[in-house]
Amino acid sequence: MKNTLFISDLHLSAAYPEITTAFFTFLDTHINDEVDALYILGDFFEVWVGDDANDALSDDVAKRLKEISERGIGVYFIHGNRDFLIGKKYAERAGMTLLDEQCVIELYGQRVLLLHGDEMCTQDVEYQKFRKKSRGWWWPRLMLAMPLWYRRRVARNARIKSKQSQANKRAEILDVEQSSVDKTFAEHHVSLMIHGHTHRPAIHHQHDGKIRIVLGDWYTQSSYIIANEHGITLCHGELNQELLFT
Numbered sequence: 001m002k003n004t005l006f007i008s009d010l011h012l013s014a015a016y017p018e019i020t021t022a023f024f025t026f027l028d029t030h031i032n033d034e035v036d037a038l039y040i041l042g043d044f045f046e047v048w049v050g051d052d053a054n055d056a057l058s059d060d061v062a063k064r065l066k067e068i069s070e071r072g073i074g075v076y077f078i079h080g081n082r083d084f085l086i087g088k089k090y091a092e093r094a095g096m097t098l099l100d101e102q103c104v105i106e107l108y109g110q111r112v113l114l115l116h117g118d119e120m121c122t123q124d125v126e127y128q129k130f131r132k133k134s135r136g137w138w139w140p141r142l143m144l145a146m147p148l149w150y151r152r153r154v155a156r157n158a159r160i161k162s163k164q165s166q167a168n169k170r171a172e173i174l175d176v177e178q179s180s181v182d183k184t185f186a187e188h189h190v191s192l193m194i195h196g197h198t199h200r201p202a203i204h205h206q207h208d209g210k211i212r213i214v215l216g217d218w219y220t221q222s223s224y225i226i227a228n229e230h231g232i233t234l235c236h237g238e239l240n241q242e243l244l245f246t
Contacts, residue, residue, distance in 0.1 A: 004107060005030060006039045006225035008116070008196025009217040011082065013046035014057050019218050026222055027064060035073050038065075040096070041196045041215060042080020042116030047159065049151035050144050051089040062094040069095025078103060080116040080197065081131065085140060101135075104188050108229045110245060113188045117195030117214070120176040120184060175200065185210050194225065201236040203243055211243060 012020055031038070045058070069075045077096045079086060091098050102115045122128060133139050143151060175198050185193065191210045201216030201223055213234060216223035221237035231244035 001034065001228050001230075002036045003030075003034055004036045004039070004227045006041060006114075006194055006215060006227070007044075007218075007223070008041035008215040009043045009080070009199060009223070011043055011046040011217065011219070012057060012061060014055070015046070016219075020057065020060075022218060022222050023061075024064060026224065027068070030224075030226075031068055031071075031073065037074035037076060038068065039114060040075070040077045041114060041194065042078050042118075043082045043196065044077070044080065045083045045086075047155045048083040048085050049155050050085055050148065051087045053148055053152070058090070062090065065094040065096060067095075078114060078116055081118045081127075084134065085144065102184070102188065104190060107192075107227055108245065110192055111190045113184070113190045113193045115184075115193070115195045117176060117197035120180040120195075121174060121197070122177045122180045123173045123175075174198070181206075181212060182208075201234060201239065203232075203234055203241045213243065 007023075007026075010019055010023055012023065065075050075094065075096045076099050077086065077091065078099050079101060086098075088098065090096075099114070101119070102113060104111055104113050106112075118127070118131065143154070146154075176195075181193075185191070193210070193212045194215070195212070196215040196217075198214060199217040200214055202214050204212040204214070206212065213225065213232065215225060215234070216236040223236040226233045226235065229245070231242060234241045234243075
């Protein structure tokens with residue numbers, strides 16, 4: 001029986017080697033001949049300032065993912081709010097296929113919408129203004145034209161500012177907004193959605209019958225989804241939730 005795997009919000013960083021170890025252990029444990037594909041739904045890295053910012057971590061990760069791809073297992077990536085500057089060069093090195101920020105796939109007979117999820121946090125007006133600018137045509141080009149040292153400084157300062165901003169915001173502001181979720185479902189004509197970003201793993205059954213599955217972060221435990229022809233299992237530490245296909 002074939003399986004498809006989904007992960008998000010690992011925030012890989014040299015500062016957290018235990019997360020990298022957990023990720024490589026996950027690959028060793030779960031990647032086998034029964035796996036169709038691995039989908040990475042954003043915030044894979046803690047920060048990404050350009051494909052030219054090579055280091056040992058990004059090299060090791062690219063090597064491991066490339067090995068998976070060369071085995072005939074699809075590796076797919078959707079940008080998050082931390083790593084939206086990952087480009088074609090790194091994707092090629094890692095054997096990854098870059099997907100649109102909102103992508104509908106056929107998953108064992110089910111149409112499923114995949115996304116990072118930050119665009120649905122519309123109550124966070126301050127962040128949405130930055131998101132609109134940073135995903136535009138000019139801002140990424142301008143940033144990538146800057147020296148690497150400057151980009152790293154900008155990223156470091158932005159992270160400090162973001163932490164300060166989040167500390168002063170109510171929890172619900174940092175979560176998805178229901179009307180935005182409903183709109184996203186309607187735009188893609190699906191009844192099943194998988195995303196990350198909020199770090200609040202759960203399977204949400206809505207009143208209209210639609211289902212939203214949220215992946216968790218990897219700060220203290222692994223968090224992933226295993227899907228097959230029978231259904232979906234969300235695994236987050238000791239939490240295991242199942243959604244059976246009918």
